[in-house]
Amino acid sequence: METTARTSLGRRLDTRTARVCVVGQGYVGLSLAAAAAVEGFHVTGIDVDAERVAALAGGELVVPGVEEALFVQAAESGRLGFGSDYDPVATADVVVICVPTPVHEHRPDLSMVESAGRAVGERLRRGALVILESTTYPGTTEQVLRPLLERPRFRAGQQFWLAFSPERIDPGNVKYGLRTTPRVVGGIDEASTELAAAFYSTVVDDVNPVSGCRTAEMAKLLENTFRMVNIALVNELSALCAEQGIDTWEVIEAAATKPFGFMPFHPGPGVGGHCIPLDPTYLAWQSRRDTGRPFRLVELAQDINAEMPAYVARRIGDALGDRGVPLPRAEVMALGVTYKPDVGDLRESAAVKTLEMLAAKGARIRYHDPFVPRLQTDVLRLRRTPLTAANLEAADAVVVLTPHSQYDLDALTRRAGFVFDARNALRRRGDDRVVTL
Numbered sequence: 001m002e003t004t005a006r007t008s009l010g011r012r013l014d015t016r017t018a019r020v021c022v023v024g025q026g027y028v029g030l031s032l033a034a035a036a037a038v039e040g041f042h043v044t045g046i047d048v049d050a051e052r053v054a055a056l057a058g059g060e061l062v063v064p065g066v067e068e069a070l071f072v073q074a075a076e077s078g079r080l081g082f083g084s085d086y087d088p089v090a091t092a093d094v095v096v097i098c099v100p101t102p103v104h105e106h107r108p109d110l111s112m113v114e115s116a117g118r119a120v121g122e123r124l125r126r127g128a129l130v131i132l133e134s135t136t137y138p139g140t141t142e143q144v145l146r147p148l149l150e151r152p153r154f155r156a157g158q159q160f161w162l163a164f165s166p167e168r169i170d171p172g173n174v175k176y177g178l179r180t181t182p183r184v185v186g187g188i189d190e191a192s193t194e195l196a197a198a199f200y201s202t203v204v205d206d207v208n209p210v211s212g213c214r215t216a217e218m219a220k221l222l223e224n225t226f227r228m229v230n231i232a233l234v235n236e237l238s239a240l241c242a243e244q245g246i247d248t249w250e251v252i253e254a255a256a257t258k259p260f261g262f263m264p265f266h267p268g269p270g271v272g273g274h275c276i277p278l279d280p281t282y283l284a285w286q287s288r289r290d291t292g293r294p295f296r297l298v299e300l301a302q303d304i305n306a307e308m309p310a311y312v313a314r315r316i317g318d319a320l321g322d323r324g325v326p327l328p329r330a331e332v333m334a335l336g337v338t339y340k341p342d343v344g345d346l347r348e349s350a351a352v353k354t355l356e357m358l359a360a361k362g363a364r365i366r367y368h369d370p371f372v373p374r375l376q377t378d379v380l381r382l383r384r385t386p387l388t389a390a391n392l393e394a395a396d397a398v399v400v401l402t403p404h405s406q407y408d409l410d411a412l413t414r415r416a417g418f419v420f421d422a423r424n425a426l427r428r429r430g431d432d433r434v435v436t437l
């Protein structure tokens, strides 16, 4: 069966007659489903969230961050449908699983991959290709997902194909989107890799096959761990520079003039979002589980980054103290609270943690963020403060935490008495009203 089925799926991919199911209609799954539909495939987006499915089916883009023009084009093509049940899997040629893989108490939670895998496995047909996109530790595709898909006389590599391809999308990045971000693809065997690569080649310009699923799974963790560790490095360096009276940002700029062997990373209140702080945990957890050893660099970097909100809050408190305003009497106005500029995502936001630390020390907090009308955490219950000159002037400290590109920071901070710039967004040197992290 193998060669004929392989050729036949290859042909259906080439001619866009293959039917595609994308399980999980979040940021990752919906972006892929829409792109595949625009490319000519008939796609069903499956999600357990019935409300989300109903809204998407009604043409309402309820998933933040997904490119609106792409969604509209896909909806207008008539080739993108949505549903809560898994029945379309029974007739699908390609099934891509994009469900969340959160971390709870330093342990990966694969329960959603497992329930999706079970539901797909009950319906999967002969000759289909299954791809996992959820971020996870090496071995998940083969050891966790594969057994859920197999049944007697229905084996991966024989009756169906199986691969892993990590999603690398960078929310808010206007330069690199789904099509222009290169893909890594690794299957359980050569045919799986080849077919998965053929599928992604329809929606992504540059597809890079690797020797297996575990390589692809590990590549994703390396990418995000590399980023997290380097951010920890500059965060620790910035504390040392501050004590030594050296401008960290100038140091980084200077180092970055070296055209090889150096890549600039920048300090800040910590790492946020649901990828960089969490993905390296998979590595740390797997190392302890399988070797009994800690993955030292990951754990150390996580500790350093986790200390940053307290460090930034302390620096703000010290700077206010130097100006004769004790933190418990200070009013702090924060600019930007999401985890990074130009996205509306508050998950793991280090800016929010910094504000919680300041509030815990008695400061009165106000904030503005174009994406966040209300900020509700265990500690903070705030409504957005309008960006009026009076509000900015009234603050004892204007704190730049997340410099969204729509902020005209020079204008906003012109009349502020004191500005703490946690991101070097103002690039202001020699202005004693401004302290930079």
Ligand SMILES: NC(=O)c1ccc[n+]([C@@H]2O[C@H](COP(=O)([O-])OP(=O)(O)OC[C@H]3O[C@@H](n4cnc5c(N)ncnc54)[C@H](O)[C@@H]3O)[C@@H](O)[C@H]2O)c1
Pocket: 023, 024, 025, 026, 027, 028, 029, 046, 047, 048, 049, 052, 098, 099, 100, 101, 112, 113, 115, 116, 133, 134, 135, 136, 167, 168, 169, 170, 171, 274, 275
């Ligand atoms: N968002 C990103 O920037 C990004 C980038 C790279 C990788 N990832 C990874 O991709 C995966 C998905 O992330 P996301 O941001 O799209 O998640 P998300 O939380 O935005 O959406 C996931 C969707 O899956 C649905 N779901 C949960 N269990 C399901 C099930 N059993 N069957 C069907 N649907 C189910 C949820 O209802 C939700 O709509 C995660 O592993 C994440 O780590 C995300």
